[in-house]
């Protein structure tokens with residue numbers, strides 16, 4: 001590893017993505033609502049009809065991404081009135097293009113599912129329940145895409161931090177999305193005095209958080225070997241792991257062992273999971289932009305030993 | 313360079329109309345759609361006059377930016393941006409690192425100057441990232457942003473491994489060197505190449521430029537400049553990671569990093585499938601876990 005890299009007056013060698021915090025918020029909400037749709041659909045199809053209130057909440061939650069998601073994305077364009085040009089072509093080399101179509105499919109079918117659920121809830125006669133049951137399937141598939149394509153979006157750039165560990169970042173985004181959905185739905189279950197499926201959702205969140213922590217660990221190994229690592233990065237990722245990973249895991253565990261009396265702890269765990277998920281997306285975005293603006297990092301990353309095999 | 317025979321048809325110093333296929337007279341190349349064109353920037357010929365910067369700003373009507381001093385030698389431009397499409401870098405090697413020079417290496421190795429530009433990559437990451445199709449490959453094998461299509465999503469900006477393209481916040485569109493697309497259509501060589509007084513910037517057909525550049529490297533080696541090498545030709549530094557080659561390539565005499573160039577850039581789209589597939593596999597795994605969880609709920613009612 002060439003550590004004594006000379007720079008050009010420390011002038012940045014790359015340009016950071018011109019994305020504001022709005023993009024990080026979108027990435028978070030896309031994952032939350034996409035995974036909610038997926039969890040709700042599985043609960044509907046495999047829950048034997050016992051999980052109706054959970055299914056309803058999941059469907060409504062996925063409307064968040066449907067309604068706010070496109071607005072956030074259009075807000076972050078620098079020429080927003082031309083947003084429709086996104087659907088002018090399809091390009092498999094561009095996750096921004098792939099994502100535009102995932103979002104479109106997700107929005108249409110989630111709106112259909114949520115709308116039919118809403119009408120059904122008002123006890124209006126009609127095939128509403130079945131419309132929701134059918135529309136939820138493509139919505140759930142696209143929801144899985146919504147949870148992870150944003151990682152591909154960041155990874156498929158020249159920004160060192162994002163490019164250094166494409167696969168593990170996607171695992172991280174996906175598991176964080178599932179954890180957030182589990183946490184949000186568990187809160188809904190507990191706060192509405194539901195039938196007590198909170199524990200199952202907690203279990204889902206715990207599994208997802210553990211996978212996320214493991215993927216975070218592996219991606220950090222990539223950052224170290226590829227030279228996208230320093231004291232600042234270590235501090236950022238350690239706090240993110242603690243806030244969004246170890247803290248909620250500890251709270252979930254404590255809540256579980258305390259049984260019924262642990263309800264508040266479980267709720268706190270859910271909240272910590274939700275906050276941690278957003279914090280992780282914000283950290284990923286800002287730390288990535290910082291890595292692009294730092295010529296030492298970008299020039300060190302663009303060394304032959306970091307090339308994919310058979311391409312050097 | 314020899315005088316083109318057609319030049320004799322234009323003895324006047326002022327012309328009432330543009331010269332047909334002017335590039336034949338100024339650059340010795342006829343510009344025809346369907347062929348590959350590019351720049352060969354030979355940094356050993358650069359004298360740092362910045363005529364290219366000025367010509368580019370003039371022709372493309374680009375606004376002035378950063379009127380001030382940077383403290384970076386004679387480089388008060390800083391780098392390429394949405395409104396600067398040629399940038400002359402100055403690297404002082406005399407007395408570098410605080411020490412005072414007591415001897416000089418031969419031939420322009422004491423003060424490096426390089427006119428940087430968009431590389432018009434063969435597999436251009438900016439183009440591959442652009443979701444609107446605003447960025448496209450022209451009939452001259454160059455990479456251009458269509459201003460009437462770009463919606464300012466900004467995704468091309470982090471995609472570029474050379475930090476070239478940028479979004480102008482005033483008009484909300486992405487801008488970069490067009491390799492003078494409009495001039496090429498009219499049979500003119502690009503403004504920077506035409507204005508360069510030392511032919512440090514040469515415009516031409518890519519194959520011919522590659523030939524000329526290889527010859528120049530050999531000549532420099534003969535003259536004792538062992539350090540001369542090409543950046544951006546097939547198999548060379550700068551043409552790594554799936555980019556294959558850069559239509560605008562360079563002859564350098566020091567490490568790429570010294571000129572703020574990445575030694576081994578990569579094609580960003582290499583990472584689309586690995587990240588997307590690992591993400592989707594993760595989601596499939598959680599879907600199976602959720603099925604197991606909820607199917608259990610339906611059996612024992614909890």
Ligand code: SF4
Pocket residue numbers: 430431432433436437438439455471472473474475476477488
């Ligand atoms: S150098 Fe950057 S802006 Fe120019 S073609 Fe290559 S990727 Fe695009």
Ligand code: SF4
Pocket residue numbers: 441442443444445446447457461462463464465466467468469479485486
């Ligand atoms: S900013 Fe314009 S040129 Fe760049 S990727 Fe977006 S639409 Fe394409």
